[in-house]
Amino acid sequence: MPTFEKRHSHAIPSLRSTIEVYVEPLSGAQHIHVANEHSELAFLVAFPTVPDTSDGRAHILEHLSLAGSKRYPVRDPFFAMMRRSTAPFMNAMTYADRTVYPYASTDRNDFFNLLDVYLDATFFPRLDYLNFLQEGWRHTLADGQLGYQGVVFNEMKGAFSDPMRAMYGGITAALLRGTTYEFVSGGDPLAIPDLTHRMLKDFHATHYHPSQAVFMTAGPIAATEIQERIAQRVLAEIPGVLPRLQPELADVATPRTAVIRVPAQAGRDDDFGFQLAWVTGESADAAVHYETRLLQAGLLGDASAPLARAMETAGFGRPSRLNGMDPGARQMLFHLGMAGLREEQADSARQLLWQALERTAEEGVPHAMLRAALRDIRFGQRDTSSGGMPNVLQRMLQAVPVVMRGGDVHGAFDSDKALGVLEERIADPAYFRNLVRAMLDNPARLEAAIVPDPGYFDARAALEKERLAGRQAALTEAERARIVADSAALDEQQRRRGDTSVLPRIHPSEVSRVTRTLPVVPAAPGGAFLFPVASNGISQARVQYDISALPPADWPWLQLYCELRQGLGVDGRDYQAASAWRKERVPVFAIGLQPSLGAGKPLALELQFLASGLEEDHAGIAEVLTAYVGSPRFDEYERIGFLAARLARSRLTNLAQAGNRYAALAAEAPLSALRRFEDAVGGATALPFTGEIERLAGTGEGRAVLAARLAQVHAALLGCPVSVLCAGSSGELAALAGAIVLPAPAAAAARSPAAPDDAAPLPDTSLAAPLARPLATPLANAALHAPGQVNHCSAAWAVPGPTHPDAAALSVAAQLMTNQLLHTAIREQGGAYGGHASNSPHAGIFSLASYRDPRLAATYADFAAAIEAMATRDFDTEQLEEAIIGVIKGLDRPLSPFDAVGVAWTEHRRGMDAATRQRFRERVLDCTLAEVRAAVDTWLRTAPASRAAFAGNLAQDLDGLVPVDLAQLAGAVGVAA
Structure with missing residues (x-):
């Protein structure tokens, strides 16, 4: 039996982990194990996938x-195990040069169940022909007309709606020409039909071999236990060694130029852009990685950084969304660019960027800026926040390309050594200047003109139509018969219920009946809530204003306030000085709105100022929160106009990319106070406000209106109830809370707005003034349109909250409907990237949705059929238990210490105590099919759905939905001044 050999290990105290490196000498397979005592067990296997075509073979193979x-x-x-496992994270990702299969679980048996499935899936897949037709692409014949269908085909049509994707793909293709990065790894829908089933199987044989594989694991388990399973299941079955694949290195000896066309709206002449990109070295080289990271911090790290300052004060355009380091390819890239230009301004943008670099190469940047950058790296090493993915899995995914490209494994997890070197180097003022000079002298660069193309989708649709017409004209009777036969065979396979008995699973009886323990919300006699948690040396503080009493007309202004305040001046400092000062003191600072809705309670809304840092940063945390709450500046009219215009333009140029969110909120907002708020600040209902904000930002009078409104928001905010929440492992939390000095409401109101003596008088405005012609109701029953190639469909019903006996049954119903009905109808048969049902008890919403969907009317028919099938379908015990496990998995998703504090606070606001959560959990675990059917019949079958969709084109059957053009909507309504 093959045996792994341990090469070395490295303890990382800040992670409370030890990195162990193993190699199996016969195959060369690598195993990196992160040994620790954390609750999560994590696994991934990664393969280098380096296609030389844009037919999507790596993605379809995934x-x-x-x-x-x-x-x-x-x-x-895979989907069967998602409902048979308690793993909070299971996925697979195709990158430009690698494919990775990760999962994480807190249950040992579940971990090994999934290990067997993942190993067999990746090394011994069936690669069935009919599955290729379903997941990749196939020809269809509808009324004699030839067409394309397939999950990846439609997924990538949705991906091509993103102007950023088009720009980034064009840059890498031009700069890294002659390498795998020249191609679209996910697949270009115009090239995907070039891929054959045989090509796909050949690609697997050459790329998914043990000698190519990198295994990574983490958790309180011996590496040898995992290695024994890998050896038994894989290495003993697949002998031999293949040369290890590596992406090619681009040879860029002289500067290159390119013109890159991106999708854009019609009628604007200021959507041009200019981008510079450099190759700075191999990304697996730690020196290259951290030097490029310093370049990013020094040039772009805050508003006072020289390149950020140059772009933001140019008087034209704005920084593009692509700025800074890019470690995605084998060669590290560094981007600088501007967007929002008129065509004739592109050369001015180039001169601006180059001259700013030249000045920086001569003058350097403050030492404090570089010191803060190193502090941020150290903070990231300790940070245990998780987001949507377990923290340890995030670190493993970041380390994969370093390992695959031959870099330092330990350095990929531990930054201490690199920090020690950099701390010495930045002491020399010439060090950073020399980094900038080296980049200026580097000929391995690209200068790209970004050209907006309103006809982008029409041109692609015309090419697809032309190719289909040519193919149909050449179609033989035998080929026609083959397409019909393939469609029939695939339809039969999709309708046939599979035997999942060979797959392992976790039963409801095997999970705990006890709800998880959350931090206790303590008493706060002084208004400060203190949460001692095991936070790995990090502390967090929040100042929270309860703004629930402010009227809904204020909601868009409150959201705008949160999004602009961080970019404005504070405490006598202009915005550049304030940005640098804040960055020196804390690594994390944010302002945001936090809504919550409890059973039988009105919507609760908080506005939070949050700062986080290492324990030694307590003074900085307190200073920053004190200043941003108590000493704002709203007199920087030009800055306010710039930030507002940038924010508005970003939203208005990404309408298609946000289409799924717009559709969901439009359908759900009429039924839920929580969704109504979310729609008002970030849905289609907010677009008229966004359009008016962009117009106000373009004039001096308009900027004065914005400044006055922001000041009034702040004054109103300070009149609301306030609390302070501090969390961390330090015993100094009380001192931290006490150091945060909050202003008295009356004194704060007297200082707002803060305008200079020579400024124009502020308009007489009222915070409560609503939109002049507000949208009285959300846009339900609408087909929301922006140019695109796919749809997103949504339907919603009002349902009871978590304390109602039917809430648990509806949650189980959503899982059952997704698993047994919608996945087959929407994804497998319909070709959408996804289709699912969800129950959100805290929002009071049950919803059905499809994502990147080629259909619209047929999807709504499938939604209706799924609701009816819940009353008649003969679901068995196993299917019901899988649905129950799906709900429990969501309830038990692991939380980082700060996430747990946040959840505890939200549940406290909702009035959800441990006993209430326990009752809900027990109802889920004890749920019967009769209860599921009764709940569906009561709340879904007897009530009409609220519907809305994002429609990529309006020529299709809209199933009775009323067309609404999102771009026109943004210009349809004005804001009262």
């Missing part, structure tokens, strides 16, 4: 690898 294997000949074991 889908097919999870669609049945040698030991588990089930049609979709």
Whole structure:
């Protein structure tokens, strides 16, 4: 039996982990194990995938690898295991030069169940022909007309709606020409039909071999236990060694130029852009990585940084969304660019960027800026926040490309050594100047003109139509018969219920009946809530204003306040000085709105100022919160106009990319106070406000209106109830809370707005003034439109909150409907990237949705059929138990210490105590099919759905939805001044 050999290990105290490196000498397979005592067990296997075409073979292979294997000949074991496992995270990702299959679980048996499935899926996939037609692409014949269908095909049509994707892909293709990065790894829908089933199988044989694999694991488990399973399941079955694949290195000896066309709205002449990009070295080289990271911090790290300052004060354009370091490819890239230009301003943008670099190469940057950058790296080393993915899995995914490209494994996890070197180097003022000079002298660069193309989608649709017409004209009767036969066979397979008995699973009886323990919200006699948590040396503080009493007309202004305040001056400092000062003191600062809705309670809304840092940063945390709460500046009219215009333009140029969110909120907002708030600040209902903000930002009088409104928001905010929340492992939390000095409401109101003596008088405005012609209701029953190639469909019903006996049954119903009905109808048969049901008890909403969907009317028919099927379908015990496990998995998702504090606070606001959560959990675990059917019949079948969709084109059957053009909507309504 093959045996792994331990090469070395490295303890990382700040992670409370030890990195162990193993190699299996016969195959060369690598295993990196992160040994620790954390609760989560994590696994991934990664393969270098380096296609030389844009037909999407790496991406389609990722889908097919999870669609049945040698030991588990089930049609979709991946999705089956998602409902048979308690793992909070399961996925697979295709990058430009690698494919990674990760998961994480807190249950040991579940971890090894998934290990068997993942190993067999990746090394021994069936790569079934019919699955290739379903997941990749196939021809269809509808009324004699030839067409395309397929999950990846439609997924990538949705991806091509993103102007950023088009720009980034164009830059890498031009700069890294002659390498795998020249191609679209996910697949270009115009090239995907060039891929054959045979090509896909050949690609697997050359890329998914043990000698190419990198295994990574983490958790309180011996590496040898995992290695024994890998050896038994994989290495003993696949002998031999293949040369390890590596992406090619681009040879860029002289500067290059490119013109890159991106999708854009019609009628604007200021959507041009200019981008510079450099190759700075190999990304697996720690010196290259951290020097490029310093370049990013020094040039772009805050508003006072020289390149950020130059772009933001140019008087034209704005920084593009692509600025800074890019470690995605084998060669590290560094981007600088401007957007929002008129065509004739592109050369001015180039001169601006180059001259700012030249000045920086001569003058350097403050030492404090570089010192703060190193502090931020150290903070990131300790940070245990998780977001949507377990923290340890995030670190593993970041380390994968370093390992695959031959870099320092330990350095990929531990930054201490690199920090020690950099701390010595930045002491020399010439060090950073020399980094900038080296970049200026580096000929491996690209200068790209970014050209907006309103006809982008029409041109692609015309090419697709032309190719289909040519193919149909050449179609033989035998080929026509083959398409019909393939469609029939695939339809039969999709309708056939698979035998999942060979797959392992976790039963409801195997999970705890006890709800998880959250931090206790303590008493706060002085208004300060203190949460001692094991936070790995990090502290967090929040100043929270309860703004629930402010009227809904204020909501868009409150959101604008949160999004602009961080970019403005404070405490006598202009915005540049304030940005640098704040960055020196804390690594994390944010302002945001936090809504919550409890059973039988009105909407609660908080506005939070949050700062986080290492324990030694307590003084900085307190200073920053004190200043930003108590000493704002609203007299920087030009800055306010710039920030507002940038924010508005970003939203208005990404309408298609946000289409799924717009559709969901439009459908759900009429039924839920929580969703109504979310729609008012970030949905389609907010677009008229966004359009008016952009117009106000363009004039001096308009900027004065914005400044006055922001000042009034602040004054109103300070009149609301306030509390302070501090969390961390330090015993100094009380001192931290006491150091945060909050202003008295009356004194604060007297200082706002703060305008200079020579400024124009502020308009007489009222915070409560609503939109002049507000949208009286959200845009339900609407087909929200922006140019695109796919749809997003949504339907919603009002349902009871978590304390109602039916809430648990509806949550189980959502899982059951997704697993047994919608996945087959919407994804497998319909070709959408996804289709699901969800129950949100705290919002009081049950919803059905599809994502990147080629259909619209047919999807709504499938939604209606799914609701009806819940009353008649003969679901068995196993299917019901899988649905129950799906709900429990969501309830038990692991939380980092600060996430747990946040959840505890939100549940406190909702009035959800431990006993209430316990009752909900027990109802889920004890749920019967009769209860599910009764709840569906009561709340869904007897009530009409609220519907809305994002429609990529309006020529299709809209199923009775009323067309609404999102771009026109943004210009349809004005704001009262």
